[in-house]
Amino acid sequence: MTDTNDATARAREILSGYRASIDNIDAALIHMLAERFRCTKAVGVLKAEHGLPPADPAREQAQIERLRRLAKDAQLDPDFAEKFLSFIVKEVIRHHEMIAAASAANDQESATAGA
Amino acid sequence: MTDTNDATARAREILSGYRASIDNIDAALIHMLAERFRCTKAVGVLKAEHGLPPADPAREQAQIERLRRLAKDAQLDPDFAEKFLSFIVKEVIRHHEMIAAASAANDQESATAGA
Known part of the structure; x- marks a missing residue:
């Protein structure tokens, strides 16, 4: 005992x-x-200011492949690494939508001020 | 231009x-x-080997509160930090279930070998 x-x-x-x-x-x-x-967030502001496209499918594909490779080397399930990236990207998209909405509201305000 | x-x-x-x-x-x-x-994973094996309870609600609550506090200090949305922890914990539970299943299969094998 x-x-x-x-x-x-x-x-x-x-x-x-x-x-x-x-x-x-x-x-x-x-x-x-x-x-x-x-x-x-800085990327979101930069893209909005310079009219760069919000999405970049080639970059996203390269990120997925790289993270899967890094995960494999670190004995982490590559499927989990990919799910993790998409979990993060969902939050990034939410931030970018907030940036775009704030920028649109500012434009609206400037237009009204100029009228 | x-x-x-x-x-x-x-x-x-x-x-x-x-x-x-x-x-x-x-x-x-x-x-x-x-x-x-x-x-x-090491925690899962240790708990299984020593018959310690798999869940610990007090520890989990303390982890949530700590991560929310750390997130706030780092200018990260505390709700996101909490969602992140629960995303990770889901994977931990999946691993622990796999450890338990493997351990049960081993017990089964030993019992058969001993029969």
């Missing part, structure tokens, strides 16, 4: 170590995501 | 810089995710 209790106590200790690693990794992920969205 | 072309060419150059940053960040994200799943 004491052996089992010791083993369980040791397991809880190991678990607590893994959780400390998971918490550190999560903090890194959140900050990386924040920085990624800073970049994609 | 040349001014517009110059401005567009300059915009494309800036875009290309942002894309280089996004690609670097994506590689970091993929490797962080791979490491996170290495930890959660």
Whole structure:
């Protein structure tokens, strides 16, 4: 019984170590995501200002292929990596729509001010 | 006309810089995710081996609150951070189910071998 209790106590200790690693990794992920969205928001503004096309299918395909390759090398399921990218891209599109809406509202305001 | 072309060419150059940053960040994200799943897989094995409960609602609530706080500090939408965690946790549960199924199959094999 004491052996089992010791083993369980040791397991809880190991678990607590893994959780400390998971918490550190999560903090890194959140900050990386924040920085990624800073970049994609800047891209949204740049594209809107210069009339560049919002979507770029060739770039998107290259990103999918690259992430699948990186995932495979890192022993991460490539299908999960692709799902992850599409999860992120959905949020990027939401931001770009907000940028476009804000820009349209500004144009509307300028047009009214000029009338 | 040349001014517009110059401005567009300059915009494309800036875009290309942002894309280089996004690609670097994506590689970091993929490797962080791979490491996170290495930890959660080890947690799954440890819990299965020691009969520890698979879910821990208090830990999960603390993780959500911490990630929302980190996101806020990093100017990332806290709702997105929470959605991100639940996206990851779905994959963790899938891995743990696979570990449990493999462990049950092993037990079955041992039982048959012992019969």
